[in-house]
Amino acid sequence: MHALKERILAEGSNLGSGILKIDSFLNHQLDVDLLERIGNEIGALFVSEQPDRILTAEVSGIIPAAMAAKALANIPIVYARKHKPVTMSEPVFIEVAPSHTKGSEVNLMVSPEFLRSGERVLIVDDFLASGQTIEALARIVQNAGATLVGIAVVVEKTFEGGRSFLEHWGVPIQAIARIGAMEGHNIVFAD
Amino acid sequence: MHALKERILAEGSNLGSGILKIDSFLNHQLDVDLLERIGNEIGALFVSEQPDRILTAEVSGIIPAAMAAKALANIPIVYARKHKPVTMSEPVFIEVAPSHTKGSEVNLMVSPEFLRSGERVLIVDDFLASGQTIEALARIVQNAGATLVGIAVVVEKTFEGGRSFLEHWGVPIQAIARIGAMEGHNIVFAD
Numbered sequence: 230m231h232a233l234k235e236r237i238l239a240e241g242s243n244l245g246s247g248i249l250k251i252d253s254f255l256n257h258q259l260d261v262d263l264l265e266r267i268g269n270e271i272g273a274l275f276v277s278e279q280p281d282r283i284l285t286a287e288v289s290g291i292i293p294a295a296m297a298a299k300a301l302a303n304i305p306i307v308y309a310r311k312h313k314p315v316t317m318s319e320p321v322f323i324e325v326a327p328s329h330t331k332g333s334e335v336n337l338m339v340s341p342e343f344l345r346s347g348e349r350v351l352i353v354d355d356f357l358a359s360g361q362t363i364e365a366l367a368r369i370v371q372n373a374g375a376t377l378v379g380i381a382v383v384v385e386k387t388f389e390g391g392r393s394f395l396e397h398w399g400v401p402i403q404a405i406a407r408i409g410a411m412e413g414h415n416i417v418f419a420d
Numbered sequence: 421m422h423a424l425k426e427r428i429l430a431e432g433s434n435l436g437s438g439i440l441k442i443d444s445f446l447n448h449q450l451d452v453d454l455l456e457r458i459g460n461e462i463g464a465l466f467v468s469e470q471p472d473r474i475l476t477a478e479v480s481g482i483i484p485a486a487m488a489a490k491a492l493a494n495i496p497i498v499y500a501r502k503h504k505p506v507t508m509s510e511p512v513f514i515e516v517a518p519s520h521t522k523g524s525e526v527n528l529m530v531s532p533e534f535l536r537s538g539e540r541v542l543i544v545d546d547f548l549a550s551g552q553t554i555e556a557l558a559r560i561v562q563n564a565g566a567t568l569v570g571i572a573v574v575v576e577k578t579f580e581g582g583r584s585f586l587e588h589w590g591v592p593i594q595a596i597a598r599i600g601a602m603e604g605h606n607i608v609f610a611d
Binding site: 248250288306340 | 435441444447448449451456478479482483485486489490494496498499503505506507508509530531533534
């Protein structure tokens with residue numbers, strides 16, 4: 230999407246080690262209008278897969294997921310929690326993923342109540358980098374007896390190999406912007 | 421709002437110690453349609469205060485804040501981070517609040533870049549209980565030299581006293597649903 234690429238070029242900064250800072254519209258400050266347009270695009274890309282539900286991970290996946298859900302006739306979203314709140318007392322599906330931006334492992338927890346056997350599930354997240362977080366979310370879908378029907382991300386960093394790592398799931402993977410290289414102040418799109 | 425009250429009665433559960441579990445539409449699973457209607461109501465309640473920006477706290481404040489921002493001509497949102505990501509390297513405004521549902525203290529961190537002197541700021545959050553989280557957010561607004569113009573929450577638990585605790589800020593405080601008492605399986609609204 231042209232508007233997203235422009236914003237990444239204007240406001241993104243390369244922090245090194247493959248980390249892209251886009252705090253001004255996605256990861257700290259939120260531009261709701263841009264995120265709604267991104268959600269509409271995700272909706273259009275996946276409406277044919279007839280998802281029943283969106284699964285994402287807190288925190289930065291939630292808004293793109295919510296905007297995609299709006300574009301898909303308000304299907305329910307569930308977001309995997311990384312920190313167990315006191316309201317989460319029953320057994321949960323849990324998977325562990327190494328986190329690039331946290332520098333440690335994160336737990337991803339989903340209540341079975343909100344991810345049911347037989348449901349068609351679309352995973353939405355902010356970034357596709359190594360693919361480890363999305364791999365963990367996809368395992369949760371599988372453990373729930375649900376069917377993964379697609380993976381949508383706002384930004385893919387193609388040089389981190391996440392797409393081929395996730396290929397074994399056999400589902401369409403779509404990114405709204407694809408970054409092929411980051412060198413110094415240069416951010417180069419893959420297409 | 422009638423629809424919100426109905427959902428709280430149908431799906432909420434009292435976990436004791438004043439903790440209300442409404443995981444099925446606000447705190448784990450998200451009902452985007454309901455949250456959009458809540459955002460519209462917050463927008464209508466505060467449009468006359470002419471906010472330039474919404475401040476909220478991750479995680480569960482983000483969606484009501486985003487939907488309120490949509491209703492207020494897409495003003496920017498910034499959400500206070502509770503866990504510092506590697507993309508947050510510059511100095512930040514930080515305040516500490518005791519958390520009811522986490523059972524410990526939480527940090528709330530906002531980049532000065534996204535909360536500027538002179539801005540008119542509306543705070544939006546999911547719950548108003550003791551008011552400690554919102555008090556910390558309001559101190560961040562003050563520290564930034566910005567002007568707090570209002571406080572909007574999805575659910576207020578009036579019996580926890582947050583409203584009077586926050587009164588010293590001298591701004592309108594609005595809740596979409598107000599719970600006056602929770603006893604056993606009974607949830608009683610305050611109005």
